[in-house]
Amino acid sequence: MYRVSVIGASSFAGGELIRLLLNHGGVTITHLTAHTSAGEKIQSVFPYLYGFMDQTIEELDLSKIKADSDLVFIILPHGKCVPVAAELAAAGIKVIDIGADFRFRDGAVFEAWYHVGHENHPLTKAAVYGLPELYREQIKEAQIVGNPGCYTTASILAMYPLVKEGVIDPATIIIDAKSGVSGAGKTPSPTNLYGEANESVKAYNVGKHRHTPEIEQALTEAAGRPVTINFTPHLIPMTRGILATCYGSGVGVQFGKDLQAIYEKYYGSEPFIRIQEPDVYPQTKWTVGSNLCHIGYHYDERTNRIIVTSAIDNLGKGAAGQAVQNMNLLLGFPETTGLMAIPQCP
Secondary structure, X not given: OEEEEEEOOOOHHHHHHHHHHHOOOOEEEEEEEOHHHOOOEHHHHOHHHOOOOOOEOEOOOHHHHHHOOOEEEEOOOOXXXXXXXXXXXXXXXXXXXXXXXXXXXXXXXHHHHHOOOOOOOHHHHHOEEOOHHHHHHHHHOOOEEEOOOHHHHHHHHHHHHHHHOOOEOHHHXXXXXXXXXXXXXXXXXXXXXXXXXXXXXXXXXXXXXXXHHHHHHHHHHHHOOOOOOEXXXXXXXXXXXXXXXXXXXXXXXXXXXXXXXXXXXXXXXXXXXXXXXXXXXXXXXXOOOOOOEEEEEEEEXXXXXXXXXXXXXXXXXXXHHHHHHXXXXXXXXXXXXXXXXXXXXX
């Protein structure tokens, strides 16, 4: 039985992570920390855990965590994770950062988009980007894993095969994505008030959303040359879910069966990706409470555009579910352990 701890356990992603870990069977939770909720029982913060867990949230004490943890999940404000992760890694403890500090190869890119300082520690370059479908073997050997963002997971999984195979022009990629309000976290904001978000859809952070360079980083690796995209996120009045609709101009391929073959080549054996039949387009409801990513595609002959839709649960495959998937790889569990729940319906 492996021992795991969660730093920043009171967030939405923290609650979902705890739920998944309790259902895992191969790990035990030794420490839960959160500054704002220290001293409270976890079921006071997340009442749905009542009767399943009776653990008190602690202030962060790395000496205690190092003494009895094999792996630590970190969910801290942007720019705060690196020194914590470095101390844990020096003690031989595996780390999964559910924040953004270890998602970029270069800390300067992080600083430019997140507008906070970043300790560009050597571990930043050594960390592995935690998208298992693309980097599975590297994750298995990693000390620190940077868990991807929610918009980025849906977008990269949708577009990576097409860019890698050269059947889409990377210079023409446009991504229009929509998220439920849980993606903004628990900190109160006028934007996320029920009266503001309900019965309304809006674009935000147009041209400057911080998941943009994360998507570009992965697609640049796929293309073998710099890729710049247009990414526009939208807030939609639902609790959880991401739908990314991605567009790009086709390049020299016989579409239809060829697109299906490309997605089957990359994802046909992936346990958490569902490739739809031609002209079937996923809905966020198909993913709620799961670690699944549904992908649908269409080739528009009139405009020579490939259109790909990708749906995930932002708290599942977009955060906590993917973190557990990475944990399974790091600790040697079957990758699907604790993650094969059928999505909630309706």
